[in-house]
Amino acid sequence: MQKFSWKIAIMTAVSAAGMLSGCSDSTPSESTIKRQLAQQYSDCKPLSMEGFEKANGYPQQDGSYVAEISYTLVLKPVDENIGTVRDYMAQREKLARSIQDNQEKRSALKTKLDGMMAECDRAAEVRRGNISGHTGSESDAIADLETQIASYRGRIEELKNRVAFFKNDAAYAARTNPAATARQSPDEPELADLRAKLSAANAALELVKQKGMDDGKRAREEEQASVDAKKSCTGEVDQIYRENYDLFNGDKNLIGLRNDVRRTVRDNFQRQCPHLAIGGVMAGILGADEDDMENYTKTLKRQISGRVRLIKSDNGWVIG
Secondary structure, X not given: OOEEEOOOOOOOOOOHHHHOOOOOOOOOOHHHHHHHHHHOOOOOOOEEEEEEEEEEEEEOOOOOEEEEEEEEEEEOOOHHHHHHHHHHHHHHHHHHHHHHHOHHHXXXXXXXXXXXXXXXXXXXXXXXXXXHOXXXXXXXXXXXXXXXXXXXXXXXXXXXHHHHHHHHHHHHHHHHOOOOOOOOOOOHHHHHHHHHHHHHHHHHHHHHHHHHHHHHHHHHHXXXXXXXXXXXXXXXXXXXXXXXXXXXXXXXXXXXXXHHHHHHHHHHHHHHOOOOOHHHHHHHHHHHHOOOHHHHHOOEEEEEEEEEEEEEXXXXXEEO
16 A cells, blocks of 8 residues: 655644643553544544554653654545446446447548538639639729820820910911911821820720729629638538537547536535545545546545644643
């Protein structure tokens, strides 16, 4: 049986000096030490002591006495826990069997859901692919047309000035020489041609801008349609997952069931031992087997060894 150090709870001695008296026994007997230790567990029915031994003892200068002791701490099961744990074992076996039996179904459903999610992604990509057909080209066309229009306007202003100078010269010549033949400015044909080109370029620019706005609107509609399609598709997958939660979360259910039962059995112990930190006692006795629920239906023992300090009071030797 594994041994481990156990720290005995130390009770504060209030006015210890006043409690000391001239009792005739200079050292506490083994039965007195045993009785004092047993009183620590007196209000905890599941706990008891057996096999108490006093190995040695040392009187202290302050009148107290330190004893080296060992004993076995016995933890008996609480009646309510036996039925609780048995029910748990039956539920655990049923749940574990269900997990095993549904392995093939779970694998097939997971494959189906993975395929549905992949299809959701593909559908969203198709909708997003439509967006690229509605954007990008208009901006280049607008830039080219605006550059062309600016060039036309610059050349038109230059030709307008030249035609105006030519007309002024022609008017002057007519006044000074009435017989002179009226002539057209050689720049007027190019000026008329550029004005027609400018008008056409402006009309083309408006059409491209309108197309850009229409395409932008369609792109936003396609983007929203892509988001809506993905949301609808994944929503269907999530619904199937929720409907089959237990199928996918059997291991989590096992852990949750165990934790619930462990809390229940500890609460049952605590009601039997209201003044004892039962969790620490259980950890000390059960050790690494604390999560093994079957242990809570058995009588368990743990060897305790350590030192205990006693002081002499009006009522005899007490742990202090």
